[in-house]
Amino acid sequence: MKHLLSVNDLSEKDIYKIFEYASQFEEVLKRPIPIVPSLKGKTVLTLFYEPSTRTQTSFTLACKRLSCDVVNFSFSGSSILKGESLLDTVKNILKMKIDGVVIRHSVAGVPHFLAYRLEKERVFVINAGDGTNEHPTQALLDAYTIYKKFRNFKNLRILIIGDIKHSRVAHSDILIFQKLGCEVYVSSPYSLLPIEFEKMNVSYLPDFREKLHDFDCIIALRVQKERHNLSYLSSIREYHLLYGIKKEDLNKMKKNALLMHPGPVNWGIELSYDVLEDERCVILDQVFNGVAIRMAVIFLLLQEKYENR
Amino acid sequence: MKLKGEREINKKIRNLAQKIYKKHKKNLDALCLIGIKRRGISIAQRLKYELEKFTNIKIPIGALDISFYRDDLQMIALSPIVRGSEINFSIQDKIIILVDDVIYTGRTIRAALSEILDYGRPKKIELLVLVDRNYRELPIQPDYVGFRLKVKKEDLIDVFLKEEDEKEGIYLKRR
Numbered sequence: 001m002k003h004l005l006s007v008n009d010l011s012e013k014d015i016y017k018i019f020e021y022a023s024q025f026e027e028v029l030k031r032p033i034p035i036v037p038s039l040k041g042k043t044v045l046t047l048f049y050e051p052s053t054r055t056q057t058s059f060t061l062a063c064k065r066l067s068c069d070v071v072n073f074s075f076s077g078s079s080i081l082k083g084e085s086l087l088d089t090v091k092n093i094l095k096m097k098i099d100g101v102v103i104r105h106s107v108a109g110v111p112h113f114l115a116y117r118l119e120k121e122r123v124f125v126i127n128a129g130d131g132t133n134e135h136p137t138q139a140l141l142d143a144y145t146i147y148k149k150f151r152n153f154k155n156l157r158i159l160i161i162g163d164i165k166h167s168r169v170a171h172s173d174i175l176i177f178q179k180l181g182c183e184v185y186v187s188s189p190y191s192l193l194p195i196e197f198e199k200m201n202v203s204y205l206p207d208f209r210e211k212l213h214d215f216d217c218i219i220a221l222r223v224q225k226e227r228h229n230l231s232y233l234s235s236i237r238e239y240h241l242l243y244g245i246k247k248e249d250l251n252k253m254k255k256n257a258l259l260m261h262p263g264p265v266n267w268g269i270e271l272s273y274d275v276l277e278d279e280r281c282v283i284l285d286q287v288f289n290g291v292a293i294r295m296a297v298i299f300l301l302l303q304e305k306y307e308n309r
Numbered sequence: 310m311k312l313k314g315e316r317e318i319n320k321k322i323r324n325l326a327q328k329i330y331k332k333h334k335k336n337l338d339a340l341c342l343i344g345i346k347r348r349g350i351s352i353a354q355r356l357k358y359e360l361e362k363f364t365n366i367k368i369p370i371g372a373l374d375i376s377f378y379r380d381d382l383q384m385i386a387l388s389p390i391v392r393g394s395e396i397n398f399s400i401q402d403k404i405i406i407l408v409d410d411v412i413y414t415g416r417t418i419r420a421a422l423s424e425i426l427d428y429g430r431p432k433k434i435e436l437l438v439l440v441d442r443n444y445r446e447l448p449i450q451p452d453y454v455g456f457r458l459k460v461k462k463e464d465l466i467d468v469f470l471k472e473e474d475e476k477e478g479i480y481l482k483r484r
Contacts, residue, residue: 024393028377033427036377066377 001304003115003125004297007136007175015180019144021296022289029065029292039068042302045093046102048074048128049110054263054287055128055138059102062294068302071098086110090117099302100124108133124301132166132227138262139172141293143180145286146217149258153180157214159205160184161243162221162270163192165232169262170221174202185215188243191232212252219260220245220270236269246272250280258282313456315477318439318470321455322352325437326359328453329406334363339404339432341369343396345421348410349373351472352439356408371396373407378420394424401429406453410468412438415447440479442466 001014010018028036044063048056056072063070093101100123103111108131115125129135143153150156158177164170164186177184178201186193187208197204205211212218223230223239233239245259253259259271259281267273275281313321333340340360344353350372357368372395407421418436425434437453444462456479458466465482469475 024374024377027393027395031427032429035427037423038377038379 001301003111003127004136004301005111005115005125005127006134007139007172007179009136010176010179012179015140015143015176018140018293018296018300019147021299022144022292023148025065025292025295025299026289028295029288035065035067037067038299039063039066039302041069042100043069043071043096043098044100044102044298045071045073045096045098046128047089047104048072049103049105050129052104052128054290055104058287058290059126059128059137059294059298061291062298065291066295066299068099068298071096086113087117090114093118093123094121098123099305100126100298102126102128103130104128105130107131122305124305126297126301129168131168132171133168134172134175135168135262136172136176137290137294137297138169139176140297141286141290142169142173142219142260142262143176144293145260145282145289146258148289149256149282150216153177153182156182156216158182158184158217158219159187159208159211159215160219160221161187161208161245163224163227163232164188164197164221165192165194166224166227167221170219173219174200178202189233189239209249209252212249213254215257216254217258217260218245218253219262222262222264223266223269225266240269240272244268244270244272245275247274247278250275250278253280256280260286263287310481310483311478312458312481313479315471318455318477318479319355321439322355323359325453325455326356326363329356329437330360330363333404336404337364337366337368339402340366340406341371341398341400341403342406342408343371343373343400343421343425345407345409345417346372346374347473348468348470349408351470352410352437353406353408354472356406356437369398371398371400373421373424375417375420375424378424379416396428399429400425400431402432405431405434406437407434408437410438410470411440411442411466412436412449412451413442413444413466415445415449418449419447439468440466 046059060070111125111127111130160170174184184202185205186202187205261283265271342353344350353370357370360368374394435452438451439455441454442458463484467480469478471477
């Protein structure tokens with residue numbers, strides 16, 4: 001693994017190795033002084049062309065907990081960069097002598113372009129979300145959250161509710177869960193199913209409420225107003241009624257099931273306000289696990305870089 | 310070449326346990342053992358067993374994996390299995406006996422000391438090694454030594470213990 005651009009870059013073995021390291025780093029995060037000196041002198045640049053709070057913070061914290069220097073570079077707004085500007089960015093990166101780049105961009109494929117251009121330079125690229133394409137570290141932390149609970153993926157049933165069409169989280173999640181041997185189901189309005197839906201090899205449930213008791217994990221996706229989701233829906237209120245998870249839905253779920261959300265939650269739309277108190281709702285655990293997972297990914301990418309020197 | 314066998318190792322560990330007991334018998338309740346993965350832990354477990362013959366106090370034992378404290382990533386790449394540290398007790402104001410199988414350059418112990426200090430502020434840390442071999446690269450010396458060996462810089466000293474390996478003994482490999 002030289003870069004982390006897509007869940008498809010990872011073998012099942014890679015995924016479990018990342019989990020193994022993440023659990024070591026979780027132990028580090030719980031120490032009185034939650035920092036290890038392993039990456040002293042290394043530098044990672046985070047390039048966020050799209051607004052983000054938790055992902056950028058999570059990556060920044062992950063670097064700092066490993067004693068890795070981190071430079072955050074943010075663009076205000078979500079201006080799409082032209083090809084030349086991106087190439088310029090690459091040239092600048094090369095001059096800055098850094099070890100890795102974490103990039104988020106509103107255009108799919110930008111991290112891949114960057115990785116291709118940096119091929120000879122021994123700089124790793126982590127995709128922190130590219131348009132509606134993928135968000136592999138989110139998929140890793142989602143899978144890790146499930147792994148910590150069930151210790152096994154075989155025959156687990158996972159339901160993903162919401163915007164399957166535009167959600168990069170859904171795309172990466174589906175890939176990772178299938179790779180690990182889960183059965184994946186999705187539920188959403190027809191308008192929010194992708195065109196190539198049949199190829200995804202997942203089952204579609206128009207109405208999931210009947211089957212809530214069948215699932216080990218339910219992932220509610222965010223209604224992405226910034227991606228014109230609203231024009232795909234008749235109304236937010238209707239979405240909440242049909243696809244929002246409410247307290248009474250929790251009663252129909254398995255006692256040991258998990259309820260997850262990649263955040264930030266639109267409370268009252270995807271989830272009603274009162275579900276956060278339920279112990280099956282692990283949204284905040286996901287945030288904690290995210291730091292450990294990102295520590296593991298950065299650590300392993302840098303280790304690989306030095307191993308092959 | 311085999312230098313020491315199982316009986317000699319066990320006799321030495323009993324001996325070292327006695328020395329620790331004599332030195333610390335007044336504050337045994339502050340005493341704890343921390344082994345450096347992997348063989349340091351096996352030695353620490355044997356010491357715990359021997360020490361508890363002298364007293365009813367249960368001596369806490371912890372495990373240290375210094376992989377994340379090495380001063381070079383390349384070295385981590387060489388030992389790809391990271392097992393993680395487990396210290397499930399407070400080390401604040403404790404007397405820690407840090408245990409490893411062999412001391413050579415002193416860099417492992419340097420890393421272990423940094424890691425322990427991130428867990429808290431012990432009253433004192435002492436170092437116990439089964440084998441002290443020459444060619445130190447840092448000013449770190451053990452307080453308790455099983456065997457002192459003088460070998461060439463390029464020689465390898467291997468300690469095998471039943472808990473971790475199929476055989477038991479201290480071996481010298483000439484290169």
